[in-house]
Amino acid sequence: MRVEWALRLKGVEYEYIEEDIFNKTPLLLELNPVHKKVPVLIQGEKVILESFIILEYIDETWKQYPILPQDPYDRAMARFWAKVGEEKFLWDTCMAVWTQFEEEKEGYLKQAIESLQKIEEVLIKGKSKFFGGEKIGYLDIALGWISYWLPVWEEVGSMKIVDPILFPSITAWMENIRNHPVIKDKLPPRDKMVAYFQGRKKEIGASMAAARKG
Template sequence: MAEEVKLFGMWASPFSRRIEVALKLKGIQYEYIEEDLSNKSPSLLKYNPVHKKIPVLLHNGKPVAESLVILEYIDETWKHNPILPADPYEKAMARFWAKFLDEKLWPAAKKVVVSKGEEPKEVIEEIQEHLKTLESELKEKKFSGGESLGFVDIAANIIFWLLVVQETLGLDILTEDKFPGLHEWYQRLADDAVFKECVPRERLLGAFKVRFGALTASK
């Protein structure tokens, strides 16, 4: 019997796109269902009644929510092309750094958007402190998983959203001169075929320009 895999997501969400990267890396066929977050579908509310958020993976009728949890579920269910290390310590470290991205870097990056482009200097400094920490962890690695895309690389797709905001607002947050190691790393990610397919850079850039242009016009 064929497996049923559905993904409830939203095109502009880095958390939703993470799941698409993992599914495509594994070569898993799935049905994608775009959600309108201002008018959430009954199915989304049914399958994620606790948080009522995307992404939600539906596997043979069983829902799994929260992007990092879904990534682990995918890796444990379809064992080929692993994205988490086999070694218990390395696996724990991958979970640690993915959590760092979600709990430290992402909230700091969101402050730039919420501040409508009028971000205080300390917000940028906070983001850069987190980026320094991440860069020191990557060191000379090609990818976090070694020679192939891994759990932390997939979680780090939020950096591309930060870069789009940076470009839209003309900020200097993550630049090559300040973060050469990170720059090389995200260039390798950007050149990866699956990442290219799952990170809608141009569409995001257009959406942010419209958003911030409207904000500027209303001041």
């Protein structure tokens, strides 16, 4: 989704090829032999991997509608918070959904809420509609999952992270992201997502518990 959002923001034409991640095509395994994951951007002979790296490549290749900030310090900060979102906040959130142990879940939720408080502060300091200012930028794309995927995970995990009273700025931002013309009609159907993640929770939760028993 990140890659599609960026290409659409820049008005770059592309072809989308759906990949079944439970039955990967030989093409995916050939193009991304290291991680065997989507997204993969193919431009002529070039193959670009990893969503954040693809976003940077897109921004440097198609100059219209820049998504990374122009100022070097602002760029560094956007990359820093994207990494926090991915490596800390996303991780804690997923673990809270998956774990079958209530005490562990509480620990992950506490950490997730602490990270989100920091992310909320960034938004408050910026005093604008998006992390990227009045327009969607790199950090909005990187954290975009919070606007639509996270509420699904909250439902599947019977938990609440984005309390609108605690996180008024993030709550407003989520609405802005979901209603953005480039994003609005590129969101997967919610009911299918709930069913999919309920299945994943069962599988992953059980294998995590089994690994613990070892």
